[in-house]
Amino acid sequence: MILYIVRRVIMLFPILLLISIVSFIVIELPPGDWVSNYITNLRNSGIELQEEEAARLTAMYGFDQPSYVRYAKWMQGIVTKGDFGWSFQWGKPVNDILRERLPFTILISFSALILSWLIAIPVGIYSATHPYSITDYIATILAFVWVATPGFLLAFVAAWLVFHYTGFSPLGLNSTDFLDAPWNTAKLIDRIKHLILPIVIIGLSGTGATIRVMRANLLDELKKQYVTTARSKGVPELTILFKYPVRIAFNPLFSTIGWLLPAIISGEVIISVVLSIPTMGPTLLRATLAQDMYLVGSIVLILSSLTVLGTLISDIYLAWADPRIRFEGTGK
Amino acid sequence: MTVQEQSSRTAQELAGQPDEGLAAIPEEKLDVRSERFYYAKQWELIWWRFRRHRLAMISLVLLIILYLIAIMPGFASPYLPQSRFEGRQQSPPTKVHMIDENGGIHLPFVYALSRELDQKTFKYIYTEDTSQRYPIKLFVKGEPYKFWGLFETSRHLFGVGVDGPPLLLFGADELGRDILSRTFYGSRISLSIGFVGVLLSFFIGVTLGGISGYFGGIADEIIQRLIDFLLSIPALPFWMALAAAMPRDWSVTKTYFAITIILSIIGWSGLARVVRGKLLALREEDYALAAQAAGAGQPRIIFRHLLPGFTSHLIVSLTLAIPGSILGETTLSFLGLGMQPPAVSWGVLLGDAQDMVVVAQQPWRMIPGLFVVIAVLLFNFVGDGLRDAADPYAM
Numbered sequence: 001m002i003l004y005i006v007r008r009v010i011m012l013f014p015i016l017l018l019i020s021i022v023s024f025i026v027i028e029l030p031p032g033d034w035v036s037n038y039i040t041n042l043r044n045s046g047i048e049l050q051e052e053e054a055a056r057l058t059a060m061y062g063f064d065q066p067s068y069v070r071y072a073k074w075m076q077g078i079v080t081k082g083d084f085g086w087s088f089q090w091g092k093p094v095n096d097i098l099r100e101r102l103p104f105t106i107l108i109s110f111s112a113l114i115l116s117w118l119i120a121i122p123v124g125i126y127s128a129t130h131p132y133s134i135t136d137y138i139a140t141i142l143a144f145v146w147v148a149t150p151g152f153l154l155a156f157v158a159a160w161l162v163f164h165y166t167g168f169s170p171l172g173l174n175s176t177d178f179l180d181a182p183w184n185t186a187k188l189i190d191r192i193k194h195l196i197l198p199i200v201i202i203g204l205s206g207t208g209a210t211i212r213v214m215r216a217n218l219l220d221e222l223k224k225q226y227v228t229t230a231r232s233k234g235v236p237e238l239t240i241l242f243k244y245p246v247r248i249a250f251n252p253l254f255s256t257i258g259w260l261l262p263a264i265i266s267g268e269v270i271i272s273v274v275l276s277i278p279t280m281g282p283t284l285l286r287a288t289l290a291q292d293m294y295l296v297g298s299i300v301l302i303l304s305s306l307t308v309l310g311t312l313i314s315d316i317y318l319a320w321a322d323p324r325i326r327f328e329g330t331g332k
Numbered sequence: 333m334t335v336q337e338q339s340s341r342t343a344q345e346l347a348g349q350p351d352e353g354l355a356a357i358p359e360e361k362l363d364v365r366s367e368r369f370y371y372a373k374q375w376e377l378i379w380w381r382f383r384r385h386r387l388a389m390i391s392l393v394l395l396i397i398l399y400l401i402a403i404m405p406g407f408a409s410p411y412l413p414q415s416r417f418e419g420r421q422q423s424p425p426t427k428v429h430m431i432d433e434n435g436g437i438h439l440p441f442v443y444a445l446s447r448e449l450d451q452k453t454f455k456y457i458y459t460e461d462t463s464q465r466y467p468i469k470l471f472v473k474g475e476p477y478k479f480w481g482l483f484e485t486s487r488h489l490f491g492v493g494v495d496g497p498p499l500l501l502f503g504a505d506e507l508g509r510d511i512l513s514r515t516f517y518g519s520r521i522s523l524s525i526g527f528v529g530v531l532l533s534f535f536i537g538v539t540l541g542g543i544s545g546y547f548g549g550i551a552d553e554i555i556q557r558l559i560d561f562l563l564s565i566p567a568l569p570f571w572m573a574l575a576a577a578m579p580r581d582w583s584v585t586k587t588y589f590a591i592t593i594i595l596s597i598i599g600w601s602g603l604a605r606v607v608r609g610k611l612l613a614l615r616e617e618d619y620a621l622a623a624q625a626a627g628a629g630q631p632r633i634i635f636r637h638l639l640p641g642f643t644s645h646l647i648v649s650l651t652l653a654i655p656g657s658i659l660g661e662t663t664l665s666f667l668g669l670g671m672q673p674p675a676v677s678w679g680v681l682l683g684d685a686q687d688m689v690v691v692a693q694q695p696w697r698m699i700p701g702l703f704v705v706i707a708v709l710l711f712n713f714v715g716d717g718l719r720d721a722a723d724p725y726a727m
Binding site for chain 1: 563564566569570572573659662667668695698701704708712
């Protein structure tokens with residue numbers, strides 16, 4: 001088991017390296033370099049930068065050196081000091097900007113993942129035990145429509161419906177009354193009310209596919225002979241269902257985290273933009289519109305790494321739950 | 333596929349195939365059923381099976397209609413996308429009547445509208461002037477446009493003519509432009525980007541997947557890791573970052589192709605997987621060995637002998653990949669990172685209505701979004717039908 005974890009963690013490094021290189025390419029993509037753009041912008045707005053100040057900035061980001069040196073500098077900053085660079089748009093280190101937003105991204109994505117399972121697992125079990133029933137068809141159709149609807153449209157319509165019928169505006173993290181209020185129970189309840197909608201929408205976006213996976217796996221499992229054997233021995237139907245097939249059908253759910261997580265993170269980005277929740281999403285959008293590339297690159301780096309780490313955790317869980325995976329490739 | 337699996341499949345085919353296939357032959361050919369089935373080409377078999385899938389058939393017809401609109405938006409829509417109607421800013425959809433004031437029944441017609449500003453709520457109130465009916469006519473003369481840039485014409489599929497009131501079936505935006513015409517013109521970009529993007533993904537996917545599956549070894553290992561990597565990163569932030577690097581002053585055509593490329597950078601990986609998996613299975617077949625023995629070169633074996641073996645599967649994967657491109661373009665344009673006005677696409681139209689207040693007061697501004705959902709659904713249904721039909725020899 002430990003050997004498996006160690007191997008899996010070592011395999012992580014090439015992928016992280018690739019992610020960092022791609023993020024750096026993103027930073028370098030726009031024509032011209034950052035410092036000269038920055039200086040031109042300052043000049044245009046009437047601020048004259050001292051020659052030595054400009055030279056200092058150029059040297060600091062290594063724009064007088066080849067790009068691999070700049071990459072090495074950027075990586076060195078991240079690995080040794082956790083320093084992701086400087087945001088020209090905010091005039092702040094990237095770290096300061098992301099520190100307040102990253103927790104919300106993780107909180108919302110994680111809750112959305114859990115919620116999507118809480119919905120998908122019971123529905124999947126029901127669909128598999130009652131295949132081709134009306135409920136099964138409805139679940140299938142809903143899953144189809146859900147997959148076909150762009151996330152921002154869902155968020156839009158949902159926010160509008162909530163506002164229209166309850167008069168409660170689900171935008172932002174808190175209602176305007178509470179913005180400057182000190183923390184108390186009322187503010188906490190207000191905050192939770194604001195978080196429900198994004199979590200539900202993002203969570204449901206992964207539900208359709210998860211229902212299908214759960215249903216297909218369970219249907220396969222239920223056809224197996226041990227189920228027939230158990231049935232012929234007179235084991236109650238519910239006991240049969242939950243004792244073995246459901247537990248086995250869970251495993252593929254974990255192995256699909258690898259592609260569910262990127263979808264959830266993508267969903268989190270766009271839905272936070274629509275509902276103006278201060279997570280990585282709106283920050284990324286503003287940074288991209290302003291071509292603030294260190295911020296853009298850092299966000300891509302962090303979000304991708306998060307996904308890869310999430311996949312790692314699910315893989316380790318899977319190995320712990322299923323010995324066949326643990327021993328795969330060790331030849332024993 | 334293991335040998336065991338393969339042999340069991342063949343047995344299954346032998347046992348189950350004739351009945352299944354015969355059922356797929358249309359009724360009118362009943363008398364020649366058995367012969368028709370055994371002499372039918374593969375494409376005929378696929379078509380017969382596909383036709384039995386009713387939902388997929390309906391979806392295919394609707395998709396063709398959507399694409400006809402996208403090909404001839406000037407003809408299909410009553411107005412030009414940029415023409416404004418003074419006094420009809422933010423107008424709700426025009427009501428189409430069939431029954432007049434006195435209960436008389438007519439072909440569909442509209443009334444002229446007059447507008448007043450409510451001094452209390454500052455909302456416009458529209459009242460219908462029921463004194464004159466304006467029938468909706470087919471092939472009506474309207475604003476001139478260039479058909480495919482070839483010749484000038486002023487015929488539109490439907491409308492109320494030049495003298496009638498504006499016919500705004502989907503309402504108007506804040507500049508008084510007809511949303512229906514804009515949605516139809518927008519379909520040009522939104523629907524074609526799916527095809528063009530997938531075509532690009534297809535070339536990258538088939539080439540890299542082909543190399544990976546046929547040659548194996550180190551090339552396979554590298555390409556597989558690359559695919560794993562691409563599938564593990566969240567697509568949207570990556571697309572946004574790449575779109576950010578795109579200069580804002582690019583022309584519409586340049587932006588269009590840049591977005592296509594951005595969407596394909598991730599899009600090819602799924603296709604490459606399909607190609608690789610199929611090639612891995614097929615290259616072990618006897619006929620591949622026979623071709624090799626006959627002295628065929630590797631490109632010839634791959635493209636002449638192996639590729640036709642799974643063309644149908646490729647088409648299924650392509651059909652199911654198109655919705656991703658459509659959603660990608662819509663999302664990027666909605667965020668203001670994709671197509672830029674004055675270009676019209678469904679995403680741009682939705683981006684115009686970004687404000688919650690706008691949506692609350694003019695819900696019809698969301699209609700282009702409905703088109704996105706419908707187009708994506710149709711592609712999924714057709715893809716599903718094709719998947720079932722793709723392998724006519726299987727159960």
